[in-house]
Amino acid sequence: MNDVIAEERADAMWLRLNRPDRKNAYDPAMCRELIDHIRAATESSVTAIVITGSGDSFCAGGFLGKLADPDPVQLRSMFFGSLELFEAIRNAPQPVIAAVNGVAAGGGNELIVACDLAIAVESSSMGQTGVKIGSAPVLGGTNMLAMSIGEKRAKEVSFLCRRYSATEACELGWLNSVVADDRLEVEVDALVAELSRMSPRYLEIAKISSNVWWNSIRDNYVSGLGMLVQAIGSADMVEGASAFMEKRPAEFPRRGEGTGQ
Structure with missing residues (x-):
């Protein structure tokens, strides 16, 4: 089974996450x-x-199955691989569209932030999970998302790990539009058709020029990833991941209690 299914149709390359x-x-x-x-x-x-998901989810971000017993080399690879993925999206000459078919959580929400445009179905929801499960959304959630929804609201998203409906997210400026669940692909195809009437050369110029804020924040991404790498194996990471997998509330050590290692 391919983890990603690629299909070219209606003048777009559809990439479907398939796990x-x-x-x-x-x-x-x-x-x-x-x-x-x-x-x-x-x-x-x-x-x-176009990036979309299979089943009832868009993307739950990085796979958490081994965080309770973390492999530092593998986690470093995933952390910096996420940055490479998001930069591939930002540096592509074509617009990249998030077709949000369901739940987007954690790094899956940051994947939406990294995409140029986003259309979601009415039943979808999104939000960050990091500080609730022993991580932090340093690749969009704590920084770039603020460019869309404002600093105070972005801090709410990243600090409190609440879920937001597609309608709420669209009203905040997180998404371009919300459509009926059975209309997602039709509406994305219509958007692609509209884009296809534009000059590819100047569309690319407009896209690369629009990356000014993304590029300006890049040092912040790298320093944030460095901090995440240093925290691999910490008490907070292990407890957060264990609680998530066991479907129970996490009991993090309070500030000042031990070293956190």
């Missing part, structure tokens, strides 16, 4: 597969690249 058994959460290998598909699409004549 519904884990809500399309990605591990380093799946992340690499998605990057390779995006880079291949950038060399084709398609007007746009």
